[in-house]
Amino acid sequence: MVTVARVAIEAADLAKIPDSGADLIDPYKLDETAVIKAAEDFTVSINTVSRSLFDKYKKYYRAAEFGNDYFVLLSSVGLGKVEKPTLKLHLVKSIETIDSDLKDLWADNVEVVEDYASGGEKPRLFLSFHAFCQGLGGTRVDDLERSLNEILNLVGSMVPSLAPFTSIGKVVISGINNIFNKQLNIKGEVKEVEFALFPADGKKASIPGEAPLQTGLYVLFFEDINFASLKLKSDGTINHAESPYIVLTIKREVILAPDQLNTDVAAKVLDDFQINYGFPLPGDKGTNSRFFDALKEFGRSIRLGQQTARYFELKRKGNERTPEEKERFNQLHQFLSAVIPEFDALNQ
Numbered sequence: 001m002v003t004v005a006r007v008a009i010e011a012a013d014l015a016k017i018p019d020s021g022a023d024l025i026d027p028y029k030l031d032e033t034a035v036i037k038a039a040e041d042f043t044v045s046i047n048t049v050s051r052s053l054f055d056k057y058k059k060y061y062r063a064a065e066f067g068n069d070y071f072v073l074l075s076s077v078g079l080g081k082v083e084k085p086t087l088k089l090h091l092v093k094s095i096e097t098i099d100s101d102l103k104d105l106w107a108d109n110v111e112v113v114e115d116y117a118s119g120g121e122k123p124r125l126f127l128s129f130h131a132f133c134q135g136l137g138g139t140r141v142d143d144l145e146r147s148l149n150e151i152l153n154l155v156g157s158m159v160p161s162l163a164p165f166t167s168i169g170k171v172v173i174s175g176i177n178n179i180f181n182k183q184l185n186i187k188g189e190v191k192e193v194e195f196a197l198f199p200a201d202g203k204k205a206s207i208p209g210e211a212p213l214q215t216g217l218y219v220l221f222f223e224d225i226n227f228a229s230l231k232l233k234s235d236g237t238i239n240h241a242e243s244p245y246i247v248l249t250i251k252r253e254v255i256l257a258p259d260q261l262n263t264d265v266a267a268k269v270l271d272d273f274q275i276n277y278g279f280p281l282p283g284d285k286g287t288n289s290r291f292f293d294a295l296k297e298f299g300r301s302i303r304l305g306q307q308t309a310r311y312f313e314l315k316r317k318g319n320e321r322t323p324e325e326k327e328r329f330n331q332l333h334q335f336l337s338a339v340i341p342e343f344d345a346l347n348q
Contacts, residue, residue, distance in 0.1 A: 002193050005227045007217040008034065014047065014234050021231025024219060030206040034214035036252070037201045038117035039328040043255040044110040044127065044248055046090060048236035049073060049102035053131050053222065053244035057191050063095050067135030071095055072179055074130040077111045080123030086263060089158040089179065092144060095133060101237055109157045112262055114254055115328060118310050122199030125213055129220065129246055132190040134182045139175030147172045154292060155266045156256040162266065165291050193220045218248040261299040269298055304339070307332055
């Protein structure tokens with residue numbers, strides 16, 4: 001079983017770690033002040049990927065063999081339903097240029113959750129990471145970077161299924177297909193780690209076998225390890241760790257630009273229209289631009305509908321709203337009043 005550790009730093013801020021480092025603690029221990037509650041926002045992001053995740057497993061990855069010239073890191077996230085996770089691409093890096101811990105990630109956001117448990121249920125959060133080496137099938141890495149950065153500007157995370165709909169999508173399909181083929185079909189060359197966090201709002205004690213969903217820094221080790229003597233440094237690394245690891249942050253905030261879509265919304269749009277990377281591409285850059293404009297507009301419409309429904313759900317609760325729900329209710333009222341003409345009149 002893979003070992004996971006937590007660092008209970010306020011706001012999960014690496015800058016607050018002392019020079020001596022921070023102790024790693026049991027992630028299954030409940031910290032009531034850190035629990036993610038219903039109606040709160042949170043973001044899961046990557047701080048560090050240890051260089052040893054590449055160095056230690058090079059032979060396992062068959063690096064530099066059969067064109068496996070790039071180190072790749074994917075995440076797979078499921079909120080509630082692990083059977084239908086969202087795959088995200090965080091890193092594609094030439095194996096010849098890996099010379100330190102991997103911090104220059106395109107997309108450090110793993111999951112962004114707005115208004116947690118707004119549907120009435122408190123879902124579990126499933127996280128898994130997949131590391132391997134692969135070739136890009138003729139796609140140039142700079143083309144892949146530009147394509148995926150265009151997606152980053154749209155949804156705040158790398159959603160590979162959107163890549164063909166960027167302005168250079170036609171040239172990145174083979175690279176995306178190669179990456180997915182390795183992750184899905186050649187498990188013998190892929191190192192994976194997974195962890196689940198369970199809703200803890202309202203609980204007063206830890207539940208055996210269930211790690212509570214709470215803020216902090218998390219270290220996911222790819223091998224069993226005794227972390228009692230290890231410390232996390234303020235640069236996001238761990239001295240003398242024998243196991244490769246990834247350091248994650250869970251914060252109570254939404255880390256997206258104001259005009260970015262949540263990846264869940266983008267995924268919903270794609271599901272509704274059954275669009276994926278295997279479909280025919282739009283014909284030119286202008287068509288791609290119109291696709292993204294339409295995606296943004298439809299995505300905003302979906303969110304507006306969700307926010308309106310959530311507002312009236314909270315309104316019906318009246319005095320039974322929790323402090324977090326009261327804050328969410330006030331935020332929604334302020335937002336909807338600004339974007340919907342005569343919302344206050346409709347609200348009577």
